[in-house]
Amino acid sequence: MSQQIQVSGLDAYYGKHKAIEDISMTIDPQSITAFIGPSGCGKSTFLRTLNRMHEVIPGARVEGKVLLDGEDLYAADVEPVSVRRMIGMVFQRPNPFPTMSIYENVAAGLRLNGRYAKSEVDGIVEDSLKGSNLWNEVKDRLNKPGAGLSGGQQQRLCIARAIAVKPEVLLMDEPCSALDPISTLAIEDLMAELKSKFTIIIVTHNMQQAARVSDRTAFFNLAGQGQPGRVIEMDDTSRIFTNPAQKATEDYITGRFG
Amino acid sequence: MTAIQHPRVQRPGIRRISAGRRFKDRFVQALVYLSFAIAVVPLVAVLWMVISNGLARFDMEFLTHSMRNIGAREIGGGAYHAILGTLEQVLLASLISIPVGLLTAIYLVEYGRGGRLSRAISFFVDVMTGIPSVVSGLFILAFWILALGMPFSGFAGALALSILMMPTVVRSAEEMLLLVPNDLREASYALGVPKWRTIVKVVLPTAFTGIVTGVMLAIARVTGETAPLLLTVFFTDSINSDPLNGPQMGLPLYVFDQAGRPTDAAIDRAWAGALTLILIVMLLNLVARLIGWWRSPSRGR
Numbered sequence: 096m097s098q099q100i101q102v103s104g105l106d107a108y109y110g111k112h113k114a115i116e117d118i119s120m121t122i123d124p125q126s127i128t129a130f131i132g133p134s135g136c137g138k139s140t141f142l143r144t145l146n147r148m149h150e151v152i153p154g155a156r157v158e159g160k161v162l163l164d165g166e167d168l169y170a171a172d173v174e175p176v177s178v179r180r181m182i183g184m185v186f187q188r189p190n191p192f193p194t195m196s197i198y199e200n201v202a203a204g205l206r207l208n209g210r211y212a213k214s215e216v217d218g219i220v221e222d223s224l225k226g227s228n229l230w231n232e233v234k235d236r237l238n239k240p241g242a243g244l245s246g247g248q249q250q251r252l253c254i255a256r257a258i259a260v261k262p263e264v265l266l267m268d269e270p271c272s273a274l275d276p277i278s279t280l281a282i283e284d285l286m287a288e289l290k291s292k293f294t295i296i297i298v299t300h301n302m303q304q305a306a307r308v309s310d311r312t313a314f315f316n317l318a319g320q321g322q323p324g325r326v327i328e329m330d331d332t333s334r335i336f337t338n339p340a341q342k343a344t345e346d347y348i349t350g351r352f353g
Numbered sequence: 354m355t356a357i358q359h360p361r362v363q364r365p366g367i368r369r370i371s372a373g374r375r376f377k378d379r380f381v382q383a384l385v386y387l388s389f390a391i392a393v394v395p396l397v398a399v400l401w402m403v404i405s406n407g408l409a410r411f412d413m414e415f416l417t418h419s420m421r422n423i424g425a426r427e428i429g430g431g432a433y434h435a436i437l438g439t440l441e442q443v444l445l446a447s448l449i450s451i452p453v454g455l456l457t458a459i460y461l462v463e464y465g466r467g468g469r470l471s472r473a474i475s476f477f478v479d480v481m482t483g484i485p486s487v488v489s490g491l492f493i494l495a496f497w498i499l500a501l502g503m504p505f506s507g508f509a510g511a512l513a514l515s516i517l518m519m520p521t522v523v524r525s526a527e528e529m530l531l532l533v534p535n536d537l538r539e540a541s542y543a544l545g546v547p548k549w550r551t552i553v554k555v556v557l558p559t560a561f562t563g564i565v566t567g568v569m570l571a572i573a574r575v576t577g578e579t580a581p582l583l584l585t586v587f588f589t590d591s592i593n594s595d596p597l598n599g600p601q602m603g604l605p606l607y608v609f610d611q612a613g614r615p616t617d618a619a620i621d622r623a624w625a626g627a628l629t630l631i632l633i634v635m636l637l638n639l640v641a642r643l644i645g646w647w648r649s650p651s652r653g654r
């Protein structure tokens with residue numbers, strides 16, 4: 096099951112510094128949404144507010160509402176941990192657990208959260224590795240350390256780890272920025288497949304990638320130097336890349352940006 | 354057409370290593386080797402002295418007998434009571450200071466994060482690091498034995514040792530925890546793992562090898578302490594396997610005691626005691642290495 100996300104009037108702070116301001120958007124289930132925008136405009140910050148990872152940073156806080164199928168993730172009685180189980184995340188830098196084998200890495204989300212029968216875990220690990228197109232490369236060395244894989248393989252391992260806990264939504268923060276074109280393509284194909292099961296949000300600096308994989312695109316920008324970031328425009332990807340409503344969006348996409 | 358005049362700029366080209374630099378390189382290299390040799394001399398000398406003098410009495414009798422009913426002039430006797438005492442005292446000290454030290458380090462790194470309380474704790478840990486070992490013995494003597502009226506015992510010695518051990522454990526564990534990349538904590542949180550499980554299952558295992566090394570160094574350090582024991586476990590020539598009651602012996606105390614007696618037999622026993630002490634410490638280090646190797650991710654289980 097994948098679910099709809101509705102954000103309204105969201106601000107996020109690092110201590111006193113307001114990083115993003117007044118963000119509202121609706122993200123459809125079973126779709127891929129791309130966030131684009133210049134460096135430092137708050138794409139990662141916003142992404143992390145969606146699964147309550149923002150508040151992990153000391154002094155960081157969030158104001159506003161994020162609704163997952165109508166339920167407010169920031170309601171007072173919501174456990175952040177349960178939110179993160181439903182909304183998984185893949186980071187810019189691959190970060191497999193160095194003390195764990197490939198198998199243990201994929202199983203980490205299950206094993207650290209509860210008791211599962213070995214046979215059940217085996218099945219989930221295999222499915223997740225197949226789901227992230229890594230199975231054929233690692234099936235003979237599941238007990239080798241996860242850190243011994245190549246960067247692209249590590250990133251797919253991290254995707255397998257994230258989908259193993261069967262989240263509703265998958266957040267990906269520049270998942271391909273450290274990867275070669277072939278691994279990038281593998282991950283893009285993977286996203287297209289995963290779309291049928293998850294709601295996917297991807298941050299990317301690669302315009303072609305956003306255009307290739309996403310259904311909708313949001314363009315983020317700073318209101319000005321030292322100001323918080325905002326969503327300038329959000330629309331169907333085809334529209335954003337052919338006929339954006341805002342001049343700033345067009346300038347950014349065509350590379351005529353400061 | 355006039356030729357364009359380029360300003361003369363010094364371009365960095367490929368240069369040959371000059372004789373002067375070659376000499377300097379050799380010279381510094383020699384200096385480094387020399388200082389290494391100088392640093393190793395005392396180590397080798399100590400080991401040599403202890404082994405060559407200690408072997409004379411390092412026998413089964415030494416390892417299995419106490420000094421009960423053996424006068425200073427008599428040959429024979431052993432350090433069984435001291436070995437037993439040292440093992441019990443160090444074990445107790447470890448049981449006290451490793452959990453406390455580890456939990457303190459976890460608080461400082463994972464929860465305190467530069468708050469007022471954690472800065473205060475940090476400060477006092479630094480102060481504790483500087484406590485001379487005699488003072489820790491004196492403190493336990495004054496507080497535990499004189500003020501509270503507890504008997505001389507191995508446990509009192511363990512208390513004094515744990516005062517010395519705790520700050521070392523805190524500092525080394527803290528450093529190792531700080532080395533764990535934040536990415537790993539975030540990866541774990543993002544899987545919906547609660548903070549405490551993240552610490553137990555991700556952070557501690559990642560820092561495990563380093564923490565074990567630090568803890569073993571702390572144990573090795575207190576194993577050789579004499580002064581705190583002198584004031585807290587007192588002396589005995591008999592076997593006392595109960596660390597909670599009555600005077601015990603410790604290997605450093607044994608060495609100190611025997612070395613102060615004016616006969617060859619006693620001096621030989623002191624050397625053998627020193628050898629035993631060094632062997633115990635080396636064994637501990639070996640165990641630490643083995644644990645580190647056993648847990649290292651590169652071993653590829």
Ligand SMILES: Nc1ncnc2c1ncn2[C@@H]1O[C@H](COP(=O)(O)OP(=O)(O)OP(=O)(O)O)[C@@H](O)[C@H]1O
Binds near residue numbers: 109137140
């Ligand atoms: N941990 C942090 N502490 C304080 N400020 C931060 C922190 N992380 C980000 N910021 C600030 O928040 C703002 C938004 O940063 P963010 O990382 O969200 O940008 P971004 O759009 O993801 O940039 P990039 O494309 O380079 O990844 C920046 O001004 C940044 O300096």
Ligand SMILES: [Mg+2]
Binds near residue numbers: 138139140268
């Ligand atoms: Mg970012």
